[in-house]
Amino acid sequence: MESLEEIKARAEAVVPDAKIEIVLNPGPANQPSLLLEALSALRVARFLHDDPALRLDFCSNATGVDWLDRKVKTTRKVKKLVEGEEKEVDETTEESVPGYLEAVYHLYSMSHKHGPVIIRSRTVNRADDVHLPSLTPVWRSAEMQEREIFDLYGIHFDGHPDLRRILMWDEFVDHPMRKDYVEPDDYEYEPTPHDEVLERAKEHYPARPELEQLTPRE
Amino acid sequence: MSDKIDEGLRSELQKQGIWVTSMQDLYNWGRKNSIWPLQFGLACCAIEMIATAASRYDLARFGGEVFRPSPRQADLMIVAGTVTKKMAPQIVRLYNQMPDPKYVIAMGACAISGGPFKQGYNVLKGIDRYIPVDVYIPGCPPRPEALLHAFMELQRKIDEQKLTGTNKASHLDSAQPSEFPVPAFGAHDLEPSLNSDVFHPPEIERA
Numbered sequence: 001m002e003s004l005e006e007i008k009a010r011a012e013a014v015v016p017d018a019k020i021e022i023v024l025n026p027g028p029a030n031q032p033s034l035l036l037e038a039l040s041a042l043r044v045a046r047f048l049h050d051d052p053a054l055r056l057d058f059c060s061n062a063t064g065v066d067w068l069d070r071k072v073k074t075t076r077k078v079k080k081l082v083e084g085e086e087k088e089v090d091e092t093t094e095e096s097v098p099g100y101l102e103a104v105y106h107l108y109s110m111s112h113k114h115g116p117v118i119i120r121s122r123t124v125n126r127a128d129d130v131h132l133p134s135l136t137p138v139w140r141s142a143e144m145q146e147r148e149i150f151d152l153y154g155i156h157f158d159g160h161p162d163l164r165r166i167l168m169w170d171e172f173v174d175h176p177m178r179k180d181y182v183e184p185d186d187y188e189y190e191p192t193p194h195d196e197v198l199e200r201a202k203e204h205y206p207a208r209p210e211l212e213q214l215t216p217r218e
Numbered sequence: 219m220s221d222k223i224d225e226g227l228r229s230e231l232q233k234q235g236i237w238v239t240s241m242q243d244l245y246n247w248g249r250k251n252s253i254w255p256l257q258f259g260l261a262c263c264a265i266e267m268i269a270t271a272a273s274r275y276d277l278a279r280f281g282g283e284v285f286r287p288s289p290r291q292a293d294l295m296i297v298a299g300t301v302t303k304k305m306a307p308q309i310v311r312l313y314n315q316m317p318d319p320k321y322v323i324a325m326g327a328c329a330i331s332g333g334p335f336k337q338g339y340n341v342l343k344g345i346d347r348y349i350p351v352d353v354y355i356p357g358c359p360p361r362p363e364a365l366l367h368a369f370m371e372l373q374r375k376i377d378e379q380k381l382t383g384t385n386k387a388s389h390l391d392s393a394q395p396s397e398f399p400v401p402a403f404g405a406h407d408l409e410p411s412l413n414s415d416v417f418h419p420p421e422i423e424r425a
Binding site for chain 2: 183184188
Protein backbone atom coordinates (compact mmCIF):
# COMPACT_ATOMS: atom_id res chain seq x y z
CA MET A 1 0.00 0.00 0.00
CA GLU A 2 1.19 3.49 -0.75
CA SER A 3 2.35 5.74 2.07
CA LEU A 4 0.04 8.02 3.99
CA GLU A 5 1.67 11.05 2.38
CA GLU A 6 0.86 9.73 -1.08
CA ILE A 7 -2.72 8.98 -0.08
CA LYS A 8 -3.02 12.50 1.32
CA ALA A 9 -1.65 14.07 -1.88
CA ARG A 10 -3.96 12.06 -4.11
CA ALA A 11 -7.00 12.74 -1.94
CA GLU A 12 -6.28 16.45 -1.99
CA ALA A 13 -6.00 16.31 -5.76
CA VAL A 14 -9.40 14.63 -6.08
CA VAL A 15 -11.13 16.73 -3.41
CA PRO A 16 -9.59 20.17 -3.99
CA ASP A 17 -11.07 21.93 -0.95
CA ALA A 18 -10.03 19.17 1.44
CA LYS A 19 -7.58 20.06 4.16
CA ILE A 20 -5.94 16.87 5.34
CA GLU A 21 -3.40 16.70 8.10
CA ILE A 22 -1.25 13.75 9.06
CA VAL A 23 -1.44 13.06 12.79
CA LEU A 24 1.65 11.24 13.97
CA ASN A 25 1.37 8.64 16.66
CA PRO A 26 4.81 8.18 18.12
CA GLY A 27 5.09 5.05 20.18
CA PRO A 28 5.32 1.32 19.72
CA ALA A 29 2.15 1.18 17.62
CA ASN A 30 3.37 3.94 15.29
CA GLN A 31 0.10 4.26 13.42
CA PRO A 32 -0.17 7.72 11.92
CA SER A 33 -3.59 8.80 10.75
CA LEU A 34 -5.27 11.25 8.41
CA LEU A 35 -7.11 14.09 10.11
CA LEU A 36 -10.06 15.15 7.98
CA GLU A 37 -12.03 18.31 8.47
CA ALA A 38 -15.78 18.00 8.86
CA LEU A 39 -16.67 19.81 5.63
CA SER A 40 -14.90 17.47 3.24
CA ALA A 41 -14.67 14.29 5.32
CA LEU A 42 -17.48 12.52 3.50
CA ARG A 43 -16.01 13.18 0.05
CA VAL A 44 -12.51 12.11 1.13
CA ALA A 45 -14.03 8.98 2.66
CA ARG A 46 -15.79 8.29 -0.64
CA PHE A 47 -12.46 8.65 -2.45
CA LEU A 48 -10.74 6.24 -0.05
CA HIS A 49 -13.53 3.75 -0.59
CA ASP A 50 -13.81 4.04 -4.37
CA ASP A 51 -10.23 4.62 -5.48
CA PRO A 52 -9.14 1.53 -7.45
CA ALA A 53 -5.64 1.49 -5.93
CA LEU A 54 -6.89 1.82 -2.35
CA ARG A 55 -10.37 0.24 -2.34
CA LEU A 56 -10.75 0.59 1.45
CA ASP A 57 -14.04 -1.26 1.43
CA PHE A 58 -14.08 -2.42 5.04
CA CYS A 59 -14.50 -0.16 8.05
CA SER A 60 -13.51 -2.50 10.83
CA ASN A 61 -13.84 -0.13 13.72
CA ALA A 62 -15.16 3.31 14.59
CA THR A 63 -14.63 4.78 17.99
CA GLY A 64 -14.69 8.07 19.86
CA VAL A 65 -12.05 9.92 21.81
CA ASP A 66 -12.69 12.68 24.30
CA TRP A 67 -10.04 15.38 24.52
CA LEU A 68 -10.51 17.70 27.46
CA ASP A 69 -9.69 21.40 27.47
CA ARG A 70 -6.02 21.68 28.19
CA LYS A 71 -3.33 24.23 28.77
CA VAL A 72 -0.26 24.22 26.59
CA LYS A 73 2.88 25.69 28.08
CA THR A 74 5.40 27.09 25.65
CA THR A 75 8.78 28.27 26.81
CA ARG A 76 10.76 30.73 24.75
CA LYS A 77 14.06 32.42 25.32
CA VAL A 78 13.54 36.16 25.43
CA LYS A 79 16.15 38.87 25.74
CA LYS A 80 15.34 41.11 28.63
CA LEU A 81 16.99 43.86 30.61
CA VAL A 82 17.68 42.48 34.04
CA GLU A 83 19.39 44.91 36.43
CA GLY A 84 20.66 46.99 33.56
CA GLU A 85 22.14 44.00 31.74
CA GLU A 86 20.68 42.31 28.73
CA LYS A 87 20.12 38.65 29.52
CA GLU A 88 18.41 35.70 27.98
CA VAL A 89 15.47 34.74 30.15
CA ASP A 90 13.04 31.85 29.75
CA GLU A 91 9.54 33.13 29.34
CA THR A 92 6.66 30.72 29.72
CA THR A 93 3.34 31.47 28.15
CA GLU A 94 0.26 29.44 28.85
CA GLU A 95 -2.30 28.97 26.18
CA SER A 96 -5.56 27.16 26.80
CA VAL A 97 -6.58 24.88 23.96
CA PRO A 98 -10.28 24.05 23.83
CA GLY A 99 -11.13 20.37 24.00
CA TYR A 100 -12.85 18.46 21.26
CA LEU A 101 -14.42 15.12 20.51
CA GLU A 102 -12.88 12.89 17.91
CA ALA A 103 -14.20 10.02 15.82
CA VAL A 104 -11.61 7.51 14.62
CA TYR A 105 -12.20 4.98 11.84
CA HIS A 106 -9.97 2.03 10.99
CA LEU A 107 -10.20 1.12 7.34
CA TYR A 108 -9.03 -1.99 5.53
CA SER A 109 -9.32 -3.31 2.03
CA MET A 110 -10.82 -6.73 1.59
CA SER A 111 -10.14 -6.83 -2.14
CA HIS A 112 -6.49 -5.70 -1.92
CA LYS A 113 -5.84 -7.18 1.53
CA HIS A 114 -4.17 -4.11 2.92
CA GLY A 115 -4.69 -1.68 5.69
CA PRO A 116 -5.28 -0.22 8.10
CA VAL A 117 -5.67 3.37 7.04
CA ILE A 118 -6.80 5.37 10.03
CA ILE A 119 -8.88 8.48 9.54
CA ARG A 120 -10.14 10.80 12.22
CA SER A 121 -12.13 13.99 12.42
CA ARG A 122 -12.69 16.39 15.26
CA THR A 123 -15.60 18.47 16.45
CA VAL A 124 -15.20 22.20 17.02
CA ASN A 125 -15.58 21.86 20.77
CA ARG A 126 -17.05 19.38 23.24
CA ALA A 127 -20.04 21.43 24.38
CA ASP A 128 -22.42 22.80 21.78
CA ASP A 129 -20.80 22.30 18.38
CA VAL A 130 -20.38 18.55 18.32
CA HIS A 131 -21.40 17.74 14.75
CA LEU A 132 -19.48 15.53 12.33
CA PRO A 133 -20.56 14.06 9.03
CA SER A 134 -21.67 10.46 9.22
CA LEU A 135 -19.61 8.02 7.20
CA THR A 136 -22.38 5.42 7.24
CA PRO A 137 -23.33 6.25 3.61
CA VAL A 138 -19.82 5.07 2.63
CA TRP A 139 -19.33 2.18 5.08
CA ARG A 140 -22.56 0.59 6.24
CA SER A 141 -20.68 -1.12 9.08
CA ALA A 142 -20.20 2.26 10.74
CA GLU A 143 -23.94 2.60 11.45
CA MET A 144 -24.09 0.85 14.82
CA GLN A 145 -20.68 2.12 15.87
CA GLU A 146 -21.59 5.72 15.13
CA ARG A 147 -24.71 5.21 17.21
CA GLU A 148 -22.50 3.95 20.00
CA ILE A 149 -20.22 7.00 19.68
CA PHE A 150 -23.31 9.21 19.73
CA ASP A 151 -24.56 7.44 22.84
CA LEU A 152 -21.35 7.34 24.84
CA TYR A 153 -19.51 10.46 23.63
CA GLY A 154 -22.27 12.69 22.33
CA ILE A 155 -21.02 13.33 18.79
CA HIS A 156 -23.92 14.09 16.43
CA PHE A 157 -23.39 12.43 13.07
CA ASP A 158 -25.12 14.42 10.36
CA GLY A 159 -26.51 12.23 7.62
CA HIS A 160 -26.77 9.13 9.80
CA PRO A 161 -29.89 7.13 8.85
CA ASP A 162 -30.96 6.29 12.39
CA LEU A 163 -29.12 8.24 15.06
CA ARG A 164 -30.51 7.00 18.39
CA ARG A 165 -28.94 5.85 21.61
CA ILE A 166 -27.94 2.22 21.37
CA LEU A 167 -26.65 1.12 24.80
CA MET A 168 -28.27 3.52 27.23
CA TRP A 169 -31.98 4.27 27.33
CA ASP A 170 -33.47 7.15 25.35
CA GLU A 171 -34.28 9.23 28.45
CA PHE A 172 -30.62 9.19 29.51
CA VAL A 173 -28.95 12.57 29.06
CA ASP A 174 -25.27 11.98 29.92
CA HIS A 175 -22.46 10.59 27.80
CA PRO A 176 -20.74 8.03 30.00
CA MET A 177 -17.46 7.74 28.11
CA ARG A 178 -16.70 11.44 28.39
CA LYS A 179 -13.90 12.11 30.82
CA ASP A 180 -15.97 14.51 32.91
CA TYR A 181 -18.90 12.11 33.27
CA VAL A 182 -20.21 11.92 36.83
CA GLU A 183 -21.68 8.55 37.75
CA PRO A 184 -24.85 8.30 39.84
CA ASP A 185 -23.86 8.23 43.48
CA ASP A 186 -25.01 4.71 44.30
CA TYR A 187 -21.98 3.22 45.98
CA GLU A 188 -22.65 -0.04 47.78
CA TYR A 189 -20.54 -2.15 50.11
CA GLU A 190 -17.55 -3.80 48.53
CA PRO A 191 -15.50 -6.30 50.55
CA THR A 192 -12.11 -5.29 49.20
CA PRO A 193 -12.32 -1.67 48.01
CA HIS A 194 -9.26 -0.18 46.37
CA ASP A 195 -8.23 2.92 44.44
CA GLU A 196 -11.23 5.04 43.41
CA VAL A 197 -13.62 2.55 44.96
CA LEU A 198 -11.82 2.93 48.29
CA GLU A 199 -12.24 6.70 48.06
CA ARG A 200 -15.96 6.26 47.49
CA ALA A 201 -16.15 3.76 50.35
CA LYS A 202 -14.62 6.40 52.64
CA GLU A 203 -17.29 8.86 51.63
CA HIS A 204 -20.17 6.47 52.17
CA TYR A 205 -19.26 4.57 55.31
CA PRO A 206 -18.18 6.02 58.61
CA ALA A 207 -14.67 5.10 59.65
CA ARG A 208 -14.05 3.14 62.80
CA PRO A 209 -10.67 4.05 64.26
CA GLU A 210 -10.44 0.89 66.36
CA LEU A 211 -10.49 -1.19 63.17
CA GLU A 212 -7.99 0.97 61.38
CA GLN A 213 -5.08 -0.79 63.09
CA LEU A 214 -6.09 -3.99 61.41
CA THR A 215 -5.77 -2.60 57.91
CA PRO A 216 -2.28 -2.32 56.46
CA ARG A 217 -0.97 1.20 56.14
CA GLU A 218 0.39 2.51 52.88
CA MET B 219 -52.08 -31.67 59.84
CA SER B 220 -49.02 -33.83 59.40
CA ASP B 221 -47.39 -32.53 62.56
CA LYS B 222 -50.36 -33.72 64.60
CA ILE B 223 -50.26 -37.34 63.51
CA ASP B 224 -47.64 -39.60 65.06
CA GLU B 225 -44.88 -40.46 62.58
CA GLY B 226 -44.71 -44.05 63.84
CA LEU B 227 -48.42 -44.54 63.41
CA ARG B 228 -48.28 -43.05 59.99
CA SER B 229 -45.53 -45.37 58.76
CA GLU B 230 -47.36 -48.30 60.38
CA LEU B 231 -50.51 -47.37 58.47
CA GLN B 232 -48.50 -46.98 55.28
CA LYS B 233 -47.25 -50.56 55.61
CA GLN B 234 -50.87 -51.63 55.68
CA GLY B 235 -51.59 -49.72 52.50
CA ILE B 236 -53.21 -46.70 54.11
CA TRP B 237 -51.68 -43.39 53.20
CA VAL B 238 -52.37 -40.56 55.61
CA THR B 239 -51.45 -37.05 54.61
CA SER B 240 -52.62 -33.47 54.94
CA MET B 241 -53.84 -30.86 52.52
CA GLN B 242 -50.70 -28.84 53.15
CA ASP B 243 -48.35 -31.72 52.42
CA LEU B 244 -50.25 -32.69 49.31
CA TYR B 245 -50.42 -29.11 48.08
CA ASN B 246 -46.74 -28.43 48.67
CA TRP B 247 -45.71 -31.81 47.28
CA GLY B 248 -47.56 -31.09 44.08
CA ARG B 249 -46.13 -27.61 43.69
CA LYS B 250 -42.53 -28.35 44.58
CA ASN B 251 -42.23 -31.15 42.03
CA SER B 252 -43.55 -29.13 39.15
CA ILE B 253 -41.81 -25.79 39.12
CA TRP B 254 -41.98 -24.26 35.69
CA PRO B 255 -39.18 -21.76 35.12
CA LEU B 256 -39.52 -18.72 32.94
CA GLN B 257 -37.42 -19.19 29.84
CA PHE B 258 -35.06 -16.27 29.57
CA GLY B 259 -31.37 -15.65 30.09
CA LEU B 260 -29.42 -12.45 30.43
CA ALA B 261 -25.74 -13.36 30.09
CA CYS B 262 -23.24 -16.19 30.42
CA CYS B 263 -25.09 -17.69 33.43
CA ALA B 264 -27.85 -18.52 30.98
CA ILE B 265 -25.49 -20.95 29.24
CA GLU B 266 -25.05 -22.82 32.52
CA MET B 267 -28.82 -22.74 32.98
CA ILE B 268 -29.25 -24.28 29.53
CA ALA B 269 -26.71 -26.97 30.45
CA THR B 270 -28.68 -27.64 33.64
CA ALA B 271 -31.84 -28.18 31.66
CA ALA B 272 -30.15 -30.36 29.03
CA SER B 273 -29.47 -34.08 29.18
CA ARG B 274 -26.24 -34.15 31.18
CA TYR B 275 -27.56 -32.42 34.31
CA ASP B 276 -31.25 -32.97 33.57
CA LEU B 277 -33.33 -30.54 35.58
CA ALA B 278 -36.31 -32.73 34.67
CA ARG B 279 -35.37 -35.06 37.54
CA PHE B 280 -36.67 -32.34 39.85
CA GLY B 281 -39.71 -31.43 37.81
CA GLY B 282 -38.28 -28.19 36.48
CA GLU B 283 -37.85 -29.00 32.82
CA VAL B 284 -40.89 -27.18 31.51
CA PHE B 285 -39.32 -23.85 30.61
CA ARG B 286 -42.15 -21.53 29.71
CA PRO B 287 -41.73 -18.78 27.14
CA SER B 288 -44.54 -16.79 28.79
CA PRO B 289 -44.50 -15.32 32.29
CA ARG B 290 -48.21 -16.15 32.58
CA GLN B 291 -47.38 -19.86 32.80
CA ALA B 292 -44.21 -19.67 34.89
CA ASP B 293 -43.66 -20.30 38.60
CA LEU B 294 -39.98 -19.55 38.84
CA MET B 295 -37.85 -16.73 37.54
CA ILE B 296 -34.16 -17.67 37.22
CA VAL B 297 -32.34 -14.35 36.89
CA ALA B 298 -29.38 -15.79 35.02
CA GLY B 299 -26.88 -13.06 34.33
CA THR B 300 -26.00 -9.39 34.51
CA VAL B 301 -29.01 -7.13 34.92
CA THR B 302 -28.24 -3.87 33.19
CA LYS B 303 -30.16 -0.80 34.24
CA LYS B 304 -31.74 -0.76 30.80
CA MET B 305 -33.03 -4.31 31.32
CA ALA B 306 -34.13 -4.01 34.97
CA PRO B 307 -37.64 -2.54 34.33
CA GLN B 308 -38.40 -5.38 31.92
CA ILE B 309 -37.34 -7.98 34.52
CA VAL B 310 -39.59 -6.41 37.15
CA ARG B 311 -42.44 -6.26 34.64
CA LEU B 312 -42.00 -9.95 33.78
CA TYR B 313 -42.03 -10.76 37.50
CA ASN B 314 -45.26 -8.78 37.92
CA GLN B 315 -46.82 -10.69 35.05
CA MET B 316 -46.14 -14.07 36.66
CA PRO B 317 -49.07 -15.53 38.60
CA ASP B 318 -48.76 -16.35 42.28
CA PRO B 319 -47.18 -18.39 43.77
CA LYS B 320 -43.91 -17.29 42.23
CA TYR B 321 -40.29 -17.65 43.18
CA VAL B 322 -37.01 -16.05 42.17
CA ILE B 323 -33.54 -17.55 41.99
CA ALA B 324 -30.76 -14.97 41.62
CA MET B 325 -28.14 -16.91 39.69
CA GLY B 326 -24.54 -15.75 39.78
CA ALA B 327 -22.56 -12.84 41.14
CA CYS B 328 -24.13 -10.29 38.78
CA ALA B 329 -27.74 -11.07 39.61
CA ILE B 330 -26.86 -10.98 43.31
CA SER B 331 -24.84 -7.80 43.49
CA GLY B 332 -23.67 -6.62 40.10
CA GLY B 333 -20.64 -8.90 40.38
CA PRO B 334 -17.54 -7.82 38.50
CA PHE B 335 -19.51 -4.93 37.00
CA LYS B 336 -20.75 -3.68 40.36
CA GLN B 337 -19.07 -0.29 40.18
CA GLY B 338 -20.20 0.30 36.61
CA TYR B 339 -22.67 3.06 35.83
CA ASN B 340 -25.02 0.88 33.78
CA VAL B 341 -25.30 -2.30 35.86
CA LEU B 342 -27.91 -2.92 38.52
CA LYS B 343 -26.32 -3.85 41.83
CA GLY B 344 -28.47 -6.93 42.32
CA ILE B 345 -32.01 -7.77 41.25
CA ASP B 346 -33.06 -7.87 44.92
CA ARG B 347 -33.23 -4.09 44.78
CA TYR B 348 -36.60 -4.39 43.02
CA ILE B 349 -38.03 -7.89 43.56
CA PRO B 350 -37.79 -10.35 46.45
CA VAL B 351 -35.29 -13.17 45.87
CA ASP B 352 -35.81 -16.64 47.38
CA VAL B 353 -32.49 -18.33 46.65
CA TYR B 354 -29.14 -16.74 45.85
CA ILE B 355 -26.42 -18.74 44.07
CA PRO B 356 -22.90 -17.32 44.17
CA GLY B 357 -20.49 -18.09 41.35
CA CYS B 358 -19.28 -16.57 38.13
CA PRO B 359 -21.00 -18.38 36.57
CA PRO B 360 -22.31 -21.01 38.99
CA ARG B 361 -21.93 -24.58 37.77
CA PRO B 362 -25.06 -26.54 36.85
CA GLU B 363 -24.71 -28.46 40.14
CA ALA B 364 -25.04 -25.15 41.96
CA LEU B 365 -28.25 -24.35 40.11
CA LEU B 366 -29.56 -27.84 40.91
CA HIS B 367 -28.67 -27.22 44.53
CA ALA B 368 -30.54 -23.91 44.45
CA PHE B 369 -33.51 -25.69 42.88
CA MET B 370 -33.53 -28.30 45.64
CA GLU B 371 -33.15 -25.54 48.20
CA LEU B 372 -36.21 -23.86 46.70
CA GLN B 373 -38.13 -27.14 46.83
CA ARG B 374 -37.25 -27.41 50.52
CA LYS B 375 -38.51 -23.89 51.00
CA ILE B 376 -41.80 -24.64 49.22
CA ASP B 377 -42.22 -27.80 51.26
CA GLU B 378 -42.06 -25.80 54.46
CA GLN B 379 -44.63 -23.22 53.45
CA LYS B 380 -47.75 -23.06 55.60
CA LEU B 381 -51.24 -22.80 54.19
CA THR B 382 -52.74 -21.23 57.26
CA GLY B 383 -51.68 -19.27 60.30
CA THR B 384 -49.78 -16.08 60.80
CA ASN B 385 -46.67 -17.22 58.89
CA LYS B 386 -48.49 -18.66 55.90
CA ALA B 387 -47.03 -18.47 52.41
CA SER B 388 -46.99 -14.95 51.02
CA HIS B 389 -49.12 -15.81 47.99
CA LEU B 390 -51.95 -16.87 50.35
CA ASP B 391 -51.66 -13.67 52.36
CA SER B 392 -53.63 -10.90 50.68
CA ALA B 393 -51.72 -8.30 52.66
CA GLN B 394 -48.45 -9.31 50.94
CA PRO B 395 -47.79 -7.63 47.58
CA SER B 396 -47.35 -9.82 44.54
CA GLU B 397 -46.42 -6.99 42.20
CA PHE B 398 -43.71 -4.43 42.66
CA PRO B 399 -43.29 -0.97 41.14
CA VAL B 400 -41.44 -0.94 37.83
CA PRO B 401 -38.56 1.54 37.94
CA ALA B 402 -38.60 4.31 35.36
CA PHE B 403 -35.77 5.40 33.10
CA GLY B 404 -34.43 8.63 34.57
CA ALA B 405 -32.10 11.24 33.18
CA HIS B 406 -29.08 9.84 35.04
CA ASP B 407 -30.20 6.61 36.70
CA LEU B 408 -33.21 4.41 37.27
CA GLU B 409 -35.89 6.11 39.32
CA PRO B 410 -36.11 5.05 42.04
CA SER B 411 -32.65 3.48 42.21
CA LEU B 412 -33.99 0.84 44.62
CA ASN B 413 -37.28 -0.21 46.18
CA SER B 414 -36.85 0.39 49.89
CA ASP B 415 -39.81 -1.90 50.70
CA VAL B 416 -37.91 -4.84 49.22
CA PHE B 417 -34.26 -3.99 49.57
CA HIS B 418 -32.64 -3.34 52.92
CA PRO B 419 -28.93 -2.66 52.47
CA PRO B 420 -26.76 -3.83 55.35
CA GLU B 421 -25.47 -1.24 57.76
CA ILE B 422 -21.75 -1.42 57.29
CA GLU B 423 -18.99 0.41 59.02
CA ARG B 424 -15.73 0.81 57.23
CA ALA B 425 -12.52 -0.22 58.88
